[in-house]
Structures are given as C-alpha cells and as structure tokens.
Amino acid sequence: MTDAFLIALGGVTEPYTLLLMAVATFAGIVAAAIPGFTITMAIVLTLPLTFAMPPMQGIAVMLSVYVGGLSGGLFSAALLGIPGTPSSVATTFDAFPMARQGNPGKALSLGLFASFIGSIISIIVLIVAAPPLALLAVKLGPWEYFALIVFALTIIASLVGDSLIRGLIAGLIGIGIATIGPDPLMGRERFTFGYEILTAGVPFLVVLIGMYAMSQLLSELESKGGTNQSSGTLISGDMRPHLLQTVKDIILKPVNVIRSSLIGVFIGAVPGAGSSISNLLAYDQAKRASKHPETFGKGEPQGVVASESGNSSTVGGSMIPLIALGIPGSPADAVLMAAIMVHGISIGPRLILDYPDLVYSMFIAMAIASIFMLFIGVILMRAFLRLLNVPKYIVVPVVLACCAIGTYTLNNRLSDLYLLACIGTVGYLLKKLDYPLAPLVLGVVLGPIAETNLRRAFQTSADWTLFFTRPISALLLALAVISIVYSIYSYMKQRRLLAQRLGATPE
Amino acid sequence: MERRSSEAALIPVLQMLSYLVISLGALFMAFKAGSLPASRWEPMSAGTFPQIIFFSIAALCGLAVIAEIVKHGLPRTSLKHAWHKLIALKTVIINLVLFIAYMIAMPVAGFIVSTFTYLLIAQLYLAPRQLITLLIAVAVAILFSAGPYYLFSEVFSIYLPRARW
Numbered sequence: 001m002t003d004a005f006l007i008a009l010g011g012v013t014e015p016y017t018l019l020l021m022a023v024a025t026f027a028g029i030v031a032a033a034i035p036g037f038t039i040t041m042a043i044v045l046t047l048p049l050t051f052a053m054p055p056m057q058g059i060a061v062m063l064s065v066y067v068g069g070l071s072g073g074l075f076s077a078a079l080l081g082i083p084g085t086p087s088s089v090a091t092t093f094d095a096f097p098m099a100r101q102g103n104p105g106k107a108l109s110l111g112l113f114a115s116f117i118g119s120i121i122s123i124i125v126l127i128v129a130a131p132p133l134a135l136l137a138v139k140l141g142p143w144e145y146f147a148l149i150v151f152a153l154t155i156i157a158s159l160v161g162d163s164l165i166r167g168l169i170a171g172l173i174g175i176g177i178a179t180i181g182p183d184p185l186m187g188r189e190r191f192t193f194g195y196e197i198l199t200a201g202v203p204f205l206v207v208l209i210g211m212y213a214m215s216q217l218l219s220e221l222e223s224k225g226g227t228n229q230s231s232g233t234l235i236s237g238d239m240r241p242h243l244l245q246t247v248k249d250i251i252l253k254p255v256n257v258i259r260s261s262l263i264g265v266f267i268g269a270v271p272g273a274g275s276s277i278s279n280l281l282a283y284d285q286a287k288r289a290s291k292h293p294e295t296f297g298k299g300e301p302q303g304v305v306a307s308e309s310g311n312s313s314t315v316g317g318s319m320i321p322l323i324a325l326g327i328p329g330s331p332a333d334a335v336l337m338a339a340i341m342v343h344g345i346s347i348g349p350r351l352i353l354d355y356p357d358l359v360y361s362m363f364i365a366m367a368i369a370s371i372f373m374l375f376i377g378v379i380l381m382r383a384f385l386r387l388l389n390v391p392k393y394i395v396v397p398v399v400l401a402c403c404a405i406g407t408y409t410l411n412n413r414l415s416d417l418y419l420l421a422c423i424g425t426v427g428y429l430l431k432k433l434d435y436p437l438a439p440l441v442l443g444v445v446l447g448p449i450a451e452t453n454l455r456r457a458f459q460t461s462a463d464w465t466l467f468f469t470r471p472i473s474a475l476l477l478a479l480a481v482i483s484i485v486y487s488i489y490s491y492m493k494q495r496r497l498l499a500q501r502l503g504a505t506p507e
Numbered sequence: 508m509e510r511r512s513s514e515a516a517l518i519p520v521l522q523m524l525s526y527l528v529i530s531l532g533a534l535f536m537a538f539k540a541g542s543l544p545a546s547r548w549e550p551m552s553a554g555t556f557p558q559i560i561f562f563s564i565a566a567l568c569g570l571a572v573i574a575e576i577v578k579h580g581l582p583r584t585s586l587k588h589a590w591h592k593l594i595a596l597k598t599v600i601i602n603l604v605l606f607i608a609y610m611i612a613m614p615v616a617g618f619i620v621s622t623f624t625y626l627l628i629a630q631l632y633l634a635p636r637q638l639i640t641l642l643i644a645v646a647v648a649i650l651f652s653a654g655p656y657y658l659f660s661e662v663f664s665i666y667l668p669r670a671r672w
Contacts, residue, residue: 394647398626
C-alpha cells in the first residue's frame, strides 16, 4: 500500500505532470466560466489530448479539468449574474449582489476558497469510503450488480428532467443503442443491418459528444440575446481578493462549509444527482440554518460559501461509485471512465486492488488540482474578466469544430464523424422535446454492464427468483421501485399544489 | 382534464409523434432481436436482452401517450404555430446544416480546409456585420484549423484527415 502510494505521489508530482495539471485546471476554470460551455464538454475535449500520455498523467490532467471546471462557473455567476454551468446557479443568488455592491474580488475569493475546502473534504471522504466499498463490491454477484444498475438508472431517470417516463425512455434508448454491434459475452453481431459503420457498435464517447455537447451548443444559439454578446454587462469594482478576511469568514464559521461539503459529497455519490442539484440544496440548507435568513439573496457571504463548497465537493462524491463499483454517476464521470479504459485498464471494483497506484494518483491529483484551482483563480482573477467576454459567435463554431476533432481522434475513423452529425441532430431534437439526455448517455455506458451481469446470472443459475431472494439484490430492486413510486408521488403532489395555487389566485 | 391552447400544445403534439416513432422503431428492433439465433451455451440468447429493452421502450411510449391523453386530452395544434416555431429556430437549423456539410466535406477536403471554411462561414453568419468581426473570424478560423492539425500531428502523432485531391 505504501509502495503504491509513493509510486502515485512520484508520478503525479513530476514537474511536467504538475505543469500539465496547472494548465488543465486553468482550462477547466476558463471553460466553465464561459456561459454555454459545460464541464462535461471541457472534459470530453481534453480526452484526445491525453491519449499519448501515460495513464497516471492522463487521468491527473482530466481530473484537473474537472476540479477547475467545478469552480469556474463562479466567475460568470459573480460577475455577470449568469451561471457559467448549472452547478453555479445558487452562486448567482449572493455572489452577484455582492459584486454589484462593489466587492467582486471578495465574492470570487470567497467562492474559490469555499470550493477549495469543499474539494478537500470530498477527497477525504472519498479516500475513507471508496476502498471499503470496493472490497464489499468485489463480493457482489451478477444478481446484485444487475440490480445495482437498475437502481442507478431509475434514480437517474427520476432525478433528471421533468418527466419520469421520458427519463426512463431515454435511459432505455441509451441501453438500446449500446446493443448495436457485437454482444458483450459471445461477440455475436447485432443490429448492424450490413453497415460497416455499425459493426464495432456505436462508440459511447461519440454518443456523449453528440448528445451532450452538440445539443447544448445548438441550444445556445436559440437565446434571444443574439450571438454577439455572451452575456450581459460585466461587473467592475474592487477586484482585490481580501484573502485574510475571506479565510476568516470561512474558518470562523466552519459548520456551514462542512455541512455544504458533506451535502455535495452525498449528492455527488448518488447517480444522476450532481453539482447542479447539490449547490441549490446546500444553499437552501445554509439559509434554513442561518440566524438571519433575510440577508440571503442580498450578498450574504455564507450563501456564496454554501453554494460553492456544495458544488465543488461533488467531485469526490461522484468518484466513490466510479472507483468502488465501476459505475459512473454523471456524463463527466463516464468520460473519466473512458479515459481510464482507453489505456486498457478495466473499471470495476477490482480497480483499487489491481491498480492501487492509479487510484492513489487520482486522490493526489484531485488534491493538487484543488490547490491549483485556488491559486490560479485568485492570481488570474482579473484575466478571467476578459475571457468572459468571448462572444457566442466564436464559442459555438469553435467548440463544434473541437467536437469533430475529439470524435475523429478517438478511433481515427471518418465514419465516426457521420455518426456524430446524426447523433447530434437526434440529441438536439430529443432535447427540444424535453427528453433528459443524461439517462440516455449513462444508459449507453451502463447497458453492456447490465446485460453482461444479467446473462452471467442466468448462466450460473436459471432460477430468476434469485434476483428477489438474495438480500442485497432484493434491497436494490426494492429501492429502484421506491425511487419510481416516490418520483410519481412528488409529481402528483406538485400538480395538486399548483392546482390549489391556481384555484386560490383571484381572476 | 385541462386542455391546452393550440400554441402550448405544439410540444405535446411533437412529443406524441416522438412516442409513436420511437415505439415503432423499438418494436421493429425487438422483432429483429427475436430473429437472432438461440445460444447453446446459455439460457439467454444474444437477442433476449435487447428484446426486453425494446419491448419496454414500446410499452413506456404507450404509457406516456395514455398519460398525456388522460391528463390533457389529445393535443391539437395548428401548422401556423409549427411554422412560426420552425422559423424561430432558423439560426440553429442553418448552423446544424453547416456542421453536417462540414462533417461530409472533411474526408474529401481535409481537416484544415474544411475546418477553416466551416469556422469562417459559421462565424460570419452569426456575427454582426463589421470589419473587426470579419478580421476576428478570419484569425479564429486560421488559428483553430491549422493549430489543432499541427498540435495533433507534431505533439501527439495523431494525424487529422488530409485532403484527397
């Protein structure tokens, strides 16, 4: 164990790796700061650049983009009042008023320091939780694994989007797409219809780039504000970070930052529920617990701290199921999973046993990236102001071209470009029709794992009741049913409340 | 049951259409999966899992249609509203067409030429008509067409498509 840790520490702290990580953290912050450019897009576009790197270095670079990206949304939230990514929606509530009151530097440094603390707390939880969970997961049979994936998909479908049915349909479409090509156990060709383009199956990353990046970018062009401006007017004022005051503000009120970070870790660990939910939940809890909730929304420092520590701490949480179970909880985690698999390393509970040095390097890389994020954010605060002004007419075409580069370099196949165009168009249509895309993308990743385990279970025993009689499998399937029932119940409740409110509104 | 206005019913109408298309596609795929040969080595053949998935998709689509009709009745919209919505998406559609043309052109024209042309046209279409934006668009198109090509070939030894002429 010590050997593996030292190998990991040596690998990550090589000067060249550190330099790449610093650049990647900067790139992550910039990407997330530009409205319309999401963290997932940044990670996807970084992937081809890591192909030529050793696995440890490649993963460290990807994680740096992830960590940087989780705090980058803060800049547009504080200075423009527009969340750069969905994970910084709650940050706008207080960081923007604080910046408008003439303290943009303080708002940014508060957010950056809270993000740093949140990331570190989440990494500590990850280090404590992932290894024992992985040891437990090694003992799971195919019945439990299949049930776990069913549970993960139902949770994702019920948490993302407005409609549970469309979420489930999207998840199943994703699994259906994954069945094209060779079957995962025997390699029998399925649904290729004689087209060579489909013989190897539909690459998951092409689906992810098409569904997520392309559809999001095209949606950006719909905005009424035109494509010349990325935003509104930038806030100006005192850009000094007031570090000492910031540290004091956070350290002297540790309960808020710890509570928000733990919320972030927990939400991050639940598949489908990522930083876009955790920042709002952490903010809400901070407001409820505050002795002066009326100050929230008017530039309250604790609001900024809650939101930013709540979103940044999801990084450690979301890595728990990925490292311990081999199940990505979000599209960004799925790209990280692909980045590891590109180097011939299989993801699953055995990852931590077979490649402990790689897993330790992930922990170390996240911690170092958090430090980079804090320093780069504070030092280059003024420079980020300029970057926020990049107009959409540059961002959208350039990122679309980068999507094409990323797609081509995955397998050096021109046919993947045609697939990208088709999948991107379908993704945009589905998005317009209100189908959530996260379940679809994760369905493509989780589908083959589900099928492999289902078929292995039946190879071991033809008795299907084992899914319901083995305790862990039964528990997970019961949780899957509960998540669906609860989702339907909350929808009905919301409708009833809405009807009551409409009924109470005078004509 | 609360009925929607013609304008508000546009998306539900399109959603109903999507349920129909998806369920028909899923039923076709389930039928194709059923024709895959059975395995001698395992109780589940290569087609069983896809069959379960595609039948489930079709069933959920049916359920979604029933739920929509029970809640709001059969949604009705007019072609006029659909046309207005389509016109409002003109920028998106033109950009999508440009991107598809770029994907088709890349294998023939090569990465540098196709990317430069795509970036220039897309930016000029989106940007306001000013000399400065023209200069910016040209600079960005050169930077992001030649830049990645040489970065990938020189640093990562990955060669982006070359022109076929």
